[in-house]
Every structure is written in C-alpha cells, then in structure tokens.
Amino acid sequence: MLGQTEVQTVKTSGNEELSGAFTLTSDGQTTAPLPFDASPFFVEQALGRLYAVPNVDVTRTTHADHGFTWTLTFDRAVGNFPVILANANGLIGSGAAVDVAELRMGTVPAHYGSAEGTLIISFYILLSLFSALYSALYSAL
Numbered sequence: 001m002l003g004q005t006e007v008q009t010v011k012t013s014g015n016e017e018l019s020g021a022f023t024l025t026s027d028g029q030t031t032a033p034l035p036f037d038a039s040p041f042f043v044e045q046a047l048g049r050l051y052a053v054p055n056v057d058v059t060r061t062t063h064a065d066h067g068f069t070w071t072l073t074f075d076r077a078v079g080n081f082p083v084i085l086a087n088a089n090g091l092i093g094s095g096a097a098v099d100v101a102e103l104r105m106g107t108v109p110a111h112y113g114s115a116e117g118t119l120i121i122s123f124y125i126l127l128s129l130f131s132a133l134y135s136a137l138y139s140a141l
C-alpha cells in the first residue's frame with residue numbers, strides 16, 4: 001500500500017582528480033555551485049532551496065573514476081519525480097562529467113487520493129464500528 005521513494009544518483013567522474021563545481025537544475029531552477037567534493041549536507045541544503053524539490057535525503061560515496069556519487073532519496077509522497085539535470089561546465093579536470101540517473105522510480109501510495117481508496121477506508125471504519133457495537137452488546141448480555 002505504501003508508496004516507494006524515488007532514488008536518483010548524481011555521479012561526477014573524470015580521467016583525473018577533479019576540482020571546481022557543478023550545478024543541479026530542477027523545473028528550471030538551478031542550485032548554487034556545488035563544489036566537486038560537496039558534503040551530502042551541502043547538496044541537501046542547496047536542493048532544499050529549489051521550490052520544486054521536495055524533502056530529499058542525500059548520502060555520498062566515492063568510486064574509482066575520480067569522483068563521487070551522491071544518492072538522493074526523495075520524499076515518499078512525490079511519486080515519480082522528474083530526473084534532475086546536471087551541468088558540468090564548472091567542473092575542472094580532463095573528461096569531467098556529471099551524470100544523473102534514476103536508481104528507483106517513485107510511486108505514490110496505492111489508492112492515494114482515489115475515490116476507490118476513500119470507499120475502502122469508509123468500509124473499514126463502518127466495519128470496525130459494527131464490530132465495536134456488537135462487542136458492546138454481547139458483553140452487556
């Protein structure tokens with residue numbers, strides 16, 4: 001029943017050690033420059049300033065191609081979030097690149113906001129009322 005969180009990865013890479021900075025864009029809004037070695041907290045804060053981006057948790061790992069991978073886990077309620085755009089223009093180093101990938105597509109909870117879901121919930125509320133009434137009557141006998 002619960003929705004699944006969207007997970008995207010932002011991966012910098014190059015042929016040599018990188019320096020400089022890159023930016024991330026969502027729905028036409030761009031972050032402040034993110035240093036090549038930005039902390040997860042820094043990225044989280046920068047994304048938090050873009051109104052189109054919901055709550056996001058960020059973790060960071062290193063890899064062999066002279067860069068980092070930031071893993072962005074989006075708020076459950078947003079469902080399938082559009083892939084964030086990255087701009088590597090400010091990254092310095094041979095072959096410097098930033099790639100964003102959707103690691104897991106988000107989904108909203110089943111029956112979220114649907115008439116069917118409301119009906120099911122109403123039915124369970126009625127059912128529990130009846131069973132409470134029945135128990136009360138039964139124990140009164």
Ligand SMILES: [Ca+2]
Nearest residue numbers: 080081082102
């Ligand atoms: Ca998506």
